Amino acid sequence: xxxxxxxxxxxxxxxxxxxxxxxxxxxxxxxxVPIELFEAAGFVPLPLIFAGKDELMDASHSYxxxxxxxxxxxxxxxxSSTPRTHEFLDLADYILLSNHCVSNICVSEIxxxxxxxxxxxxxxxxxxxxxxxxxxxxxxxxxxxxxxxxTKERIPDHRIKEEIIRHNNFKTxxxxxSKLNIPGSxxxxxxxxxxxxxxxxxxxxxxxxxxxxxxxxxxxxxxPKNVIFTGCSIFxxxxxxxxxxxxxGNIVLFDTWIGRNYYSQTFSEEVIASLNDxxxxxxxxxxxxxxxxxxxxxxxxxxxxFLENYVNEYHKKYGDKIGxxxxxxxxxxxxxxxxxxxxxxLQERGVQVLNLERDYSRSIKGQLSTRxxxxxxxx
Amino acid sequence: MSxxxxxxxxxxxxxxxxxxxxxxxxxDWRLNRSTYDFKRVGRDxxxxxxxxxNLSRSEVYVMSTGYGRNTIxxxxxxxxxxxxxxxxxxxxxxxxxSVIDIGGQDSKAILISRKNGNVIDFQxxxxxxxxxxxxxxxxxxxxEIPIDEIGSLALESxxxxxxxxxxxxxxxxxxxSLFAQGSLKKDIAAGIHKSIAKRVASMAKRIGxxxxxxxxxxxxxxxxxxxxLEKELDFEIFQPEYPQLTGAIGAALIAKDKNAN
Ligand code: SF4
Numbered sequence: 001x002x003x004x005x006x007x008x009x010x011x012x013x014x015x016x017x018x019x020x021x022x023x024x025x026x027x028x029x030x031x032x033v034p035i036e037l038f039e040a041a042g043f044v045p046l047p048l049i050f051a052g053k054d055e056l057m058d059a060s061h062s063y064x065x066x067x068x069x070x071x072x073x074x075x076x077x078x079x080s081s082t083p084r085t086h087e088f089l090d091l092a093d094y095i096l097l098s099n100h101c102v103s104n105i106c107v108s109e110i111x112x113x114x115x116x117x118x119x120x121x122x123x124x125x126x127x128x129x130x131x132x133x134x135x136x137x138x139x140x141x142x143x144x145x146x147x148x149x150x151t152k153e154r155i156p157d158h159r160i161k162e163e164i165i166r167h168n169n170f171k172t173x174x175x176x177x178s179k180l181n182i183p184g185s186x187x188x189x190x191x192x193x194x195x196x197x198x199x200x201x202x203x204x205x206x207x208x209x210x211x212x213x214x215x216x217x218x219x220x221x222x223x224p225k226n227v228i229f230t231g232c233s234i235f236x237x238x239x240x241x242x243x244x245x246x247x248x249g250n251i252v253l254f255d256t257w258i259g260r261n262y263y264s265q266t267f268s269e270e271v272i273a274s275l276n277d278x279x280x281x282x283x284x285x286x287x288x289x290x291x292x293x294x295x296x297x298x299x300x301x302x303x304x305x306f307l308e309n310y311v312n313e314y315h316k317k318y319g320d321k322i323g324x325x326x327x328x329x330x331x332x333x334x335x336x337x338x339x340x341x342x343x344x345x346l347q348e349r350g351v352q353v354l355n356l357e358r359d360y361s362r363s364i365k366g367q368l369s370t371r372x373x374x375x376x377x378x379x
Numbered sequence: 380m381s382x383x384x385x386x387x388x389x390x391x392x393x394x395x396x397x398x399x400x401x402x403x404x405x406x407d408w409r410l411n412r413s414t415y416d417f418k419r420v421g422r423d424x425x426x427x428x429x430x431x432x433n434l435s436r437s438e439v440y441v442m443s444t445g446y447g448r449n450t451i452x453x454x455x456x457x458x459x460x461x462x463x464x465x466x467x468x469x470x471x472x473x474x475x476x477s478v479i480d481i482g483g484q485d486s487k488a489i490l491i492s493r494k495n496g497n498v499i500d501f502q503x504x505x506x507x508x509x510x511x512x513x514x515x516x517x518x519x520x521x522x523e524i525p526i527d528e529i530g531s532l533a534l535e536s537x538x539x540x541x542x543x544x545x546x547x548x549x550x551x552x553x554x555x556s557l558f559a560q561g562s563l564k565k566d567i568a569a570g571i572h573k574s575i576a577k578r579v580a581s582m583a584k585r586i587g588x589x590x591x592x593x594x595x596x597x598x599x600x601x602x603x604x605x606x607x608l609e610k611e612l613d614f615e616i617f618q619p620e621y622p623q624l625t626g627a628i629g630a631a632l633i634a635k636d637k638n639a640n
Pocket of ligand 1: 028070072101103232331332333334335
């Protein structure tokens with residue numbers, strides 16, 4: 001379903017930023033993108049989290065083959081479809097190219113070459129050894145220089161640190177949403193909004209949380225079919241959340257980039273105090289991000305252990321056995337290559353898993369809901 | 380206590396099936412093509428089965444299943460075809476541990492718990508038609524033989540042709556070019572069956588299907604698919620008396636279990 005209201009207000013927000021002379025950087029949403037650096041330089045980060053419709057995939061086929069991940073196809077589709085559905089994307093001045101995956105590189109290149117967005121490059125190591133950390137640090141410095149070249153102004157260290165602290169506080173607040181006893185769809189709406197706007201809407205998120213806290217309804221403990229959602233994120237405009245809830249499911253944990261991978265990447269106050277150089281802090285965060293799918297060799301095993309513990313804790317607390325939906329966007333190698341291993345390992349530990357591989361076409365909606373409903377019947 | 384009568388109605392993409400069960404025994408059944416208006420087809424079959432058995436709506440509990448399960452507004456409840464098939468095969472074979480169901484538009488493999496007969500895992504084909512009844516239909520058309528005859532023709536072959544594409548579109552062109560090169564129809568038909576069996580068996584192996592495996596759905600009536608599936612899986616598989624009715628029977632039995640609790 002279109003989230004028209006959210007998109008309209010986001011459009012106005014971006015227009016306003018632009019009118020105030022701000023530059024906008026679009027980026028494909030994955031971990032390790034240092035948005036604090038952009039904000040410290042006065043740029044507005046624009047996360048591309050709007051995928052989920054088949055007409056957008058179709059609109060991308062002059063640029064990408066249909067055997068590219070549906071998210072990548074949708075990102076191009078937003079720029080190439082006519083009539084334009086998300087005109088605010090035209091406001092983006094730059095596109096950040098990062099090597100999270102091949103699709104990420106392709107999309108950023110196509111957007112920069114064919115849609116006249118200036119490209120900023122940010123390559124990241126997949127490992128976390130000392131060389132990878134040095135390389136990440138170098139890339140941060142390089143990106144900082146590039147941005148300073150655009151603004152013709154140095155970004156002072158204290159500004160970067162202020163932004164790191166601001167985002168850190170914000171993520172800590174967003175994390176509280178994960179603990180609320182509210183339907184998964186409401187949590188997802190908050191996460192999506194939080195990622196779109198960032199700390200600019202901290203007060204609003206705090207208000208939402210406190211209004212939920214004063215509301216006594218308890219969804220988690222009474223809902224019979226609670227599940228964890230992992231794999232590829234659910235983007236704005238995707239109908240998947242509706243299918244899950246129509247099938248009687250309730251997502252209690254979003255173990256995805258739009259969800260835990262976003263809000264869990266924080267520092268303790270001690271770490272913030274101990275590292276003066278903000279680039280060191282950002283590098284530290286990269287080092288700590290061992291659950292993200294952009295981390296070898298252990299991210300999958302770390303994820304399996306984390307999920308097993310979560311399921312057991314949940315069982316202890318609420319008495320419910322919860323299953324795991326592993327969402328795999330078609331042609332996303334990150335998740336599809338390891339789906340059998342992931343399922344097998346969790347099943348060995350007594351956790352039921354549904355590997356839900358799909359693209360965004362509407363024609364598969366019936367088949368998708370059968371798979372989801374059957375999984376709900378199974379757990 | 381009066382007997383509990385349950386109706387299971389399975390709205391598949393190609394056929395609609397309805398069964399009436401009383402205290403766990405099958406009393407009557409109907410089958411018709413789903414057409415584009417499967418809601419009406421379902422309603423007609425339902426009215427007919429009630430009339431012929433002198434029953435009123437209030438005397439039966441109705442459980443819908445299958446692709447069009449949500450469109451049946453007279454159903455009391457609904458269940459997916461995965462759960463329905465798992466329950467339905469146990470009506471014919473109480474020892475069943477696995478199911479392969481090949482219908483008109485999809486195919487699925489289901490693993491059943493030894494402990495309680497519940498579903499423990501399943502796999503479905505994705506939106507592509509490979510490994511479904513549709514694949515056979517397209518190939519029968521390409522070979523210009525009626526769909527009901529393609530299975531027996533395939534069994535006459537000792538030398539199945541090799542069809543390397545699992546994609547329906549590519550396989551169709553392969554069939555046409557084999558035909559043009561002079562391959563025998565029976566060998567091409569055998570190759571087609573081998574290809575569909577390979578595709579479905581590899582999906583079934585992913586969830587570790589094991590004997591006793593029951594083969595259901597419209598395609599289960601095709602003896603050549605059964606033969607090639609057995610070769611691929613390396614064990615004997617069984618077909619129920621009414622393979623197409625398994626989903627509807629399962630839905631009716633689930634309705635009965637539900638009302639017993
Ligand atoms: S969904 Fe997968 S393939 Fe697509 S951009 Fe994300 S990580 Fe890359």
